[in-house]
Amino acid sequence: xxxxxxxxxxxxxxxxxxxxxxxxxxxxxxxxxxxxxxxxxxxxxxxxxxxxxxxxxxxxxxxxxxxxxxxxxxxxxxxxxxxxxxxxxxxxxxxxxxxxxxxxxxxx
Amino acid sequence: xxxxxxxxxxxxxxxxxxxxxxxxxxxxxxxxxxxxxxxxxxxxxxxxxxxxxxxxxxxxxxxxxxxxxxxxxxxxxxxxxxxxxxxxxxxxxxxxxxxxxxxxxxxx
DNA sequence: TAGTGGTACTCGGTGATACGGAGTACTGAG
DNA sequence: CTCAGTACTCCGTATCACCGAGTACCACTA
Numbered sequence: 001x002x003x004x005x006x007x008x009x010x011x012x013x014x015x016x017x018x019x020x021x022x023x024x025x026x027x028x029x030x031x032x033x034x035x036x037x038x039x040x041x042x043x044x045x046x047x048x049x050x051x052x053x054x055x056x057x058x059x060x061x062x063x064x065x066x067x068x069x070x071x072x073x074x075x076x077x078x079x080x081x082x083x084x085x086x087x088x089x090x091x092x093x094x095x096x097x098x099x100x101x102x103x104x105x106x107x108x
Numbered sequence: 109x110x111x112x113x114x115x116x117x118x119x120x121x122x123x124x125x126x127x128x129x130x131x132x133x134x135x136x137x138x139x140x141x142x143x144x145x146x147x148x149x150x151x152x153x154x155x156x157x158x159x160x161x162x163x164x165x166x167x168x169x170x171x172x173x174x175x176x177x178x179x180x181x182x183x184x185x186x187x188x189x190x191x192x193x194x195x196x197x198x199x200x201x202x203x204x205x206x207x208x209x210x211x212x213x214x215x216x
Numbered sequence: 217t218a219g220t221g222g223t224a225c226t227c228g229g230t231g232a233t234a235c236g237g238a239g240t241a242c243t244g245a246g
Numbered sequence: 247c248t249c250a251g252t253a254c255t256c257c258g259t260a261t262c263a264c265c266g267a268g269t270a271c272c273a274c275t276a
Binding site for chain 1: 198
Binding site for chain 3: 113114116117118120121149150151153154157158161175176177178179180
């Protein structure tokens with residue numbers, strides 16, 4: 001697949017939010033999940049950038065825990081603001097994708 | 109609707125390509141069509157930026173024609189490269205939106 | 217014990233994009 | 247003759263995904 005980076009802008013963060021919303025998890029695993037979900041070219045650095053932004057914007061709760069395999073992990077879970085943001089994200093996605101699909105079907 | 113600007117990145121250009129692909133048209137009208145299609149906050153300056161970029165990238169053919177109502181208009185139509193780019197855009201959109209929808213439905 | 221590979225995070229810089237505002241210019245109506 | 251509507255250009259800004267280098271911890275192995 002061609003380069004998707006421009007198209008991912010604004011949506012990748014929402015995807016990360018969704019993944020975190022399912023269960024408490026951390027950056028390395030989120031990256032792997034995104035790759036398996038078809039976002040094959042998303043790299044770790046990108047995910048960590050998003051995670052740091054979510055933290056800075058107060059959308060997540062962060063807990064550092066030691067790991068048996070490597071350095072300590074930063075576990076993320078959504079707080080109330082994060083859940084609200086996730087809801088807004090899906091509303092926006094719903095709105096946008098319906099408009100684009102209509103355009104695609106020849107809507108004018 | 110909330111601010112869509114980040115989500116539009118990478119997709120708005122494709123929408124403009126699609127509109128131009130239907131019939132030869134110009135910036136002012138394209139903006140109006142986008143607004144009617146639900147991209148309500150898209151402003152003229154943005155569309156003209158995209159148009160200039162399409163021209164610079166050799167995806168469109170441009171014809172300047174005088175107008176009875178105001179300054180001359182720059183009419184745009186797709187050339188072969190533009191049609192190819194449009195095809196790639198829809199392929200990318202198809203790919204991305206199917207992944208996101210799967211994620212939304214609880215896919216893992 | 218030195219090296220390698222996998223796990224895990226941080227930080228600074230880059231490029232692409234949509235947006236905003238100011239400016240130019242032409243036309244017709246009041 | 248001013249004003250609103252049409253129509254385009256240019257410059258600057260913010261945001262985002264990406265990239266590379268760096269740090270650090272652990273387990274295995276030669």
